Amino acid sequence: xxxFLNSLAGQMQPLVxxxxxxxxIVGMIVGAIPGLTVSIAVALAVPVAIFMPTDYALVxxxxxxxxxxxGGSVSAILLNAPGTPxxxxxxxxxxxxxxxxxxxxxxxxxxxxxxFGSMFSxxxxxxxxxxxxxxxxxxxxxxxxxxxxFTFTIVGTVSGSSMIKGLFSAALGILLATIGSDPMIGxxxxxxxxxxxxxxxxxxxxxxxxxxxxxxxxMASEGFPRQTHDVELGDENKARNRLTRSEMKAISxxxxxxxxxxxxxxxxxxxxxxxxxxxxxxxxxRSAGPSSNVGNGDIRAVAACxxxxxxxxxxxxxxxxxxxxxxxxxxxxILGALVMLGVQPGPLLFVTNPGIVYTIYIVLFLSTVMxxxxxxxxxxxxxxxxxxxxxYLMPIVALTCAAGSFVVRNNVLDTxxxxxxxxxxxxxxxVGVPVAPLLISFIVTPPFEEAVRQSLAYSHGSFSIFVTxxxxxxxxxxxxxxxxxxxxAQRRRALPA
Amino acid sequence: xxxxxxxxCFAVASLVFLLVLVPDLQGSFSTNPMFQTAxxxxxxxxxxxxxxxxVLSVLMFFERKxxxxxxxxxxxxxxxxxEAAYSFRDLAIFTAILTGFIVLMPVAGFLVASVLFLGAVxxxxxxxxxxxxxxVAVAAPLVIDLLLRRVFLIPLPELGWF
Numbered sequence: 001x002x003x004f005l006n007s008l009a010g011q012m013q014p015l016v017x018x019x020x021x022x023x024x025i026v027g028m029i030v031g032a033i034p035g036l037t038v039s040i041a042v043a044l045a046v047p048v049a050i051f052m053p054t055d056y057a058l059v060x061x062x063x064x065x066x067x068x069x070x071g072g073s074v075s076a077i078l079l080n081a082p083g084t085p086x087x088x089x090x091x092x093x094x095x096x097x098x099x100x101x102x103x104x105x106x107x108x109x110x111x112x113x114x115x116f117g118s119m120f121s122x123x124x125x126x127x128x129x130x131x132x133x134x135x136x137x138x139x140x141x142x143x144x145x146x147x148x149x150f151t152f153t154i155v156g157t158v159s160g161s162s163m164i165k166g167l168f169s170a171a172l173g174i175l176l177a178t179i180g181s182d183p184m185i186g187x188x189x190x191x192x193x194x195x196x197x198x199x200x201x202x203x204x205x206x207x208x209x210x211x212x213x214x215x216x217x218x219m220a221s222e223g224f225p226r227q228t229h230d231v232e233l234g235d236e237n238k239a240r241n242r243l244t245r246s247e248m249k250a251i252s253x254x255x256x257x258x259x260x261x262x263x264x265x266x267x268x269x270x271x272x273x274x275x276x277x278x279x280x281x282x283x284x285x286r287s288a289g290p291s292s293n294v295g296n297g298d299i300r301a302v303a304a305c306x307x308x309x310x311x312x313x314x315x316x317x318x319x320x321x322x323x324x325x326x327x328x329x330x331x332x333x334i335l336g337a338l339v340m341l342g343v344q345p346g347p348l349l350f351v352t353n354p355g356i357v358y359t360i361y362i363v364l365f366l367s368t369v370m371x372x373x374x375x376x377x378x379x380x381x382x383x384x385x386x387x388x389x390x391x392y393l394m395p396i397v398a399l400t401c402a403a404g405s406f407v408v409r410n411n412v413l414d415t416x417x418x419x420x421x422x423x424x425x426x427x428x429x430x431v432g433v434p435v436a437p438l439l440i441s442f443i444v445t446p447p448f449e450e451a452v453r454q455s456l457a458y459s460h461g462s463f464s465i466f467v468t469x470x471x472x473x474x475x476x477x478x479x480x481x482x483x484x485x486x487x488x489a490q491r492r493r494a495l496p497a
Numbered sequence: 498x499x500x501x502x503x504x505x506c507f508a509v510a511s512l513v514f515l516l517v518l519v520p521d522l523q524g525s526f527s528t529n530p531m532f533q534t535a536x537x538x539x540x541x542x543x544x545x546x547x548x549x550x551x552v553l554s555v556l557m558f559f560e561r562k563x564x565x566x567x568x569x570x571x572x573x574x575x576x577x578x579x580e581a582a583y584s585f586r587d588l589a590i591f592t593a594i595l596t597g598f599i600v601l602m603p604v605a606g607f608l609v610a611s612v613l614f615l616g617a618v619x620x621x622x623x624x625x626x627x628x629x630x631x632x633v634a635v636a637a638p639l640v641i642d643l644l645l646r647r648v649f650l651i652p653l654p655e656l657g658w659f
C-alpha cells in the first residue's frame with residue numbers, strides 16, 4: 001500500500017501533471033493528423049524519454065498512447081481520413097454522422113467510448129497482470145521459449161492480410177536481432193568489424209525509421225498531398241448534437257461489448273487495435289440486424305469501435321508488463337524505452353520494482369481522465385491543426401527523427417540505420433508486408449535465443465526437452481494450430497466464390 | 498509485380514546471408530575451444546531466420562494475389578495511410594535531401610543543417626507560400642533546438658567553429 005501511495009504522490013507533482021497534460025494534448029494532435037499515427041508519436045518521444053527520469057518518461061509515453069488513439073477518431077469523423085489506422089472503423093459511421101450535421105455528437109460519443117474502453121482495460125490490467133506475472137514467475141527457459149515461439153507465430157500470422165508476409169516480417173525481425181554480440185558467449189555477429197554494431201542495431205533509430213520515416217517517405221512520394229475539409233463545426237445545430245438519455249442507453253451495451261472484444265484482442269500479441277475495432281464493428285453490425293442504420297451513421301457503431309480500440313491499448317500492457325512480451329507495436333516501442341531506462345518488464349518487475357507497475361496503472365488512469373477533460377474542451381481546436389499542410393509538417397517530423405536517432409549515441413551510423421529502416425518500411429508498405437511483426441520479433445528474439453540455448457544446454461543438446469515439458473508442448477501445438485487455421489482461412493478467402 | 502521483385506531481392510539476399518555471411522561467422526569461432534557449448538551455437542538462430550526469410554520470400558514470389566474482398570471485415574494492420582498517386586522522382590529527391598541533412602548535421606550542427614534541409618524541401622516541393630516557408634524553415638528548427646537542448650537538456654550536434 002505504501003508503494004502505491006508513493007507512486008500516486010509522485011504522479012501528483014505539478015511537473016508530472018504538466019508533462020501529462022502536454023503529452024495528452026500532443027498525443028491528441030498527432031493522433032488527429034492523418035499520416036501521423038500513435039506509433040509515430042510514441043516513437044518520436046522515445047529519444048526524449050530516455051533522457052528523462054523514469055516516472056516522467058512513463059507519464060509521457062503512456063499519455064501519448066492513451067490520447068493518440070482517441071485523437072485518430074477526430075479526423076476519422078470530421079474528414080473521413082483516420083488519423084490512426086485504429087480509427088478506420090470509426091470513420092464509417094462517424095463521418096456519416098458528421099455529414100448529417102452531427103459531428104459534435106459523434107466526437108462526444110467517441111470520447112466517451114474511448115474513456116470507457118480505456119477504463120475497462122485498465123481494470124483488467126490491474127486485476128490480471130499481477131496474477132499472470134505470479135504464474136509466469138514459475139517459468140524456466142523451456143516455458144519461456146515455448147511462450148515466445150507462440151508470440152512469433154501469432155505476431156506473424158494474424159497481423160496482416162497475408163500470413164506469408166506477416167511471417168516474413170517476423171523472420172526478418174529475428175534476423176536483424178542477431179546483429180551484434182551473441183547473448184551467450186559474446187561472439188560478434190555480422191558487425192563487419194564495426195564496434196558501433198557490437199550492441200546490435202540501436203533500437204531507437206530502428207523504430208523511428210520503421211514508423212515515422214516510412215510515413216514521411218510515403219507522403220514525399222505522393223508530393224505531400226493536401227487534406228480536404230468538408231465539415232465545419234460552427235454551423236451545427238447545438239440541440240441536435242446534445243446526447244440524450246436514450247442515446248446513452250443505446251450506446252452502453254455496444255461499449256461493453258466493444259471493450260470486451262478490444263481487451264481480448266489486446267491480450268494477444270501483435271494483433272493491435274485496428275483489427276479489434278473492425279471486429280467490434282462486425283459485432284455491432286451483426287447484433288443490430290440488417291434493418292439497422294449501421295454503415296449510414298449509427299452512434300452504436302462509433303461507440304463500439306472506439307471503446308474497442310481504446311480497450312486494446314490498455315490490455316496490451318498485460319502481456320507487456322507481466323511477461324515482457326509486447327502486445328502491439330506501440331507497447332513494443334514503450335517496452336524498448338523501458339529497457340533503455342533500466343526497467344526490465346516481465347514477471348520479476350512485480351517483485352523487484354512494484355512502484356513502476358503502480359506508476360503505469362496510475363498514469364494510464366490519470367491520462368484517460370485528462371483525455372476526457374482535454375477532449376471536451378479542446379476537440380474543436382483540433383480542427384485548426386488538421387489544416388496544417390503536410391508539406392510543412394512532414395519535413396519537420398523527418399528532422400526531429402534524424403536528430404532523435406543521432407543523440408542516442410552521438411553516432412551518425414544510427415541516423416543511417418534510421419534511414420535504412422525507413423526505406424525498408426516504405427517498401428514494406430508498397431508490397432503489403434506489415435511492419436509490427438518485425439519490431440516485435442526484433443524485441444523478443446534476444447530472450448527467445450537465450451531461452452532456447454539455455455534449455456538445450458540443460459538437455460545436453462536434446463530438443464526433446466521442448467516436448468516433454470507440458471507448457472512448451474502446448475505452446476508448440478497451439479502455434480502449429482494457429483498457422484494451419486490461418487492458412488486454411490486465407491486459402492478459403494482466396495478461392496473464387 | 499512489385500511484390501515479386503521484392504520477394505526475389507530478399508530471396509537472393511537471404512541466399513547470400515546463408516551461404517556467405519553465416520559460414521563466415523561459423524569459421525570465426527568454431528576453431529576456438531572457448532566458444533564450444535552444448536546445444537546451439539551462435540549461428541543457429543541466424544541459420545533459422547535466414548532460412549525462414551528465404552522460404553517465405555519464395556512463397557511470397559509465388560503467392561497468388563488475393564481478389565478484392567467485396568465486404569472486408571478485417572483490414573490489414575497498416576501503419577500507413579491509404580494510397581495516393583506515387584512518384585518515384587519525388588521520393589528520390591526527398592531521400593537525397595534527407596541523406597544530405599544526415600551527413601551535414603554532425604558537421605554543421607543541428608540548427609544550420611535543419612534550416613538548409615527545410616529550405617531545400619520547401620523549395621523543391623514548391624511550398625504554396627514562400628513567406629510561410631521561410632518562417633517555418635527558420636522557426637521550426639529554433640523551437641525544436643530550444644525545446645530539446647534547453648528544456649530536455651538533450652545534447653544536439655552544434656556547429657564547430659574552430
